[in-house]
Amino acid sequence: MTKAFLRAENIVSGYGKLHVINGANIHIDEREMVTVIGPNGSGKSTLIKTLIGLVKIFDGRVTIRDEERGWLDVQTRKRQMKPDEIIREGIPLGYVPQLNNVFPSLTIEENLKMGLFVKKWDSYYHERSEQIFESFPILRERINQRASLLSGGERQMLALARALMPAPKLLILDEPTAALAPNLAEEMLQLIVSLKNTAGISILLVEQRAKRSLELSDRGYVLVTGMIAAKGPAKELLSEDKIRKLYLGDRAKKEKEVG
Numbered sequence: 001m002t003k004a005f006l007r008a009e010n011i012v013s014g015y016g017k018l019h020v021i022n023g024a025n026i027h028i029d030e031r032e033m034v035t036v037i038g039p040n041g042s043g044k045s046t047l048i049k050t051l052i053g054l055v056k057i058f059d060g061r062v063t064i065r066d067e068e069r070g071w072l073d074v075q076t077r078k079r080q081m082k083p084d085e086i087i088r089e090g091i092p093l094g095y096v097p098q099l100n101n102v103f104p105s106l107t108i109e110e111n112l113k114m115g116l117f118v119k120k121w122d123s124y125y126h127e128r129s130e131q132i133f134e135s136f137p138i139l140r141e142r143i144n145q146r147a148s149l150l151s152g153g154e155r156q157m158l159a160l161a162r163a164l165m166p167a168p169k170l171l172i173l174d175e176p177t178a179a180l181a182p183n184l185a186e187e188m189l190q191l192i193v194s195l196k197n198t199a200g201i202s203i204l205l206v207e208q209r210a211k212r213s214l215e216l217s218d219r220g221y222v223l224v225t226g227m228i229a230a231k232g233p234a235k236e237l238l239s240e241d242k243i244r245k246l247y248l249g250d251r252a253k254k255e256k257e258v259g
């Protein structure tokens with residue numbers, strides 16, 4: 001049986017006094033790929049940012065399981081840990097934000113080093129970057145170039161590579177294919193699946209390409225106005241008529257078929 005790696009219970013969170021997430025429960029098991037879908041503005045980015053301490057939590061808690069220490073509170077109203085703190089606690093996680101996810105004026109190498117947060121990990125950088133260049137040879141070739149010179153697809157690769165620097169057990173990705181042409185988007189999704197399959201990394205993915213990402217995922221959640229409207233094995237979500245019509249872009253097709 002698989003074990004949960006991250007658990008978020010009854011999450012209420014938002015900005016200032018604004019509640020965006022209104023009581024959400026989600027979990028990610030070890031070596032599992034989970035996709036969160038939902039309309040624009042439903043709170044997908046807010047939810048995943050809450051998990052890693054980038055958005056204020058009003059209520060509920062987020063725990064991460066550590067082999068030795070058991071369940072660790074990472075987000076509660078009393079204490080919210082930032083991503084770098086969580087990593088320094090020895091729980092590596094990777095996060096790729098939705099937008100502006102590379103530092104354009106820094107070189108590829110400097111961008112990758114940012115993924116380790118702390119300078120004293122400089123020696124670790126060489127070990128990690130060598131491993132990462134095996135999956136991203138283009139980054140090695142252009143290591144001293146500024147990130148601003150990379151294409152959209154290459155920037156997205158760099159953002160992913162940076163998130164992989166601390167050798168994460170959990171990788172959280174916010175619309176990693178948003179700016180990519182369809183063939184590059186498929187390549188990116190395949191790369192993400194391969195990280196799960198070969199490196200055993202758990203994946204939490206927010207995707208606009210909802211149907212495709214569910215096809216590749218183990219489980220999914222549908223987030224609507226800050227609440228989980230549906231959840232389950234990805235196959236079940238994909239086969240539910242209501243979900244297909246409302247969230248998987250099946251409506252136009254259906255109407256065409258009917259009339």
Ligand SMILES: Nc1ncnc2c1ncn2[C@@H]1O[C@H](COP(=O)(O)OP(=O)(O)O)[C@@H](O)[C@H]1O
Binds near residue numbers: 041046
């Ligand atoms: N920094 C912020 N300050 C205030 N409101 C925000 C902020 N970021 C997002 N919101 C609001 O939170 C809601 C959910 O946004 P978001 O989590 O980005 O949705 P999604 O990722 O599903 O498109 C929206 O109404 C948005 O306007």
Ligand SMILES: [Mg+2]
Binds near residue numbers: 045174
């Ligand atoms: Mg978003």
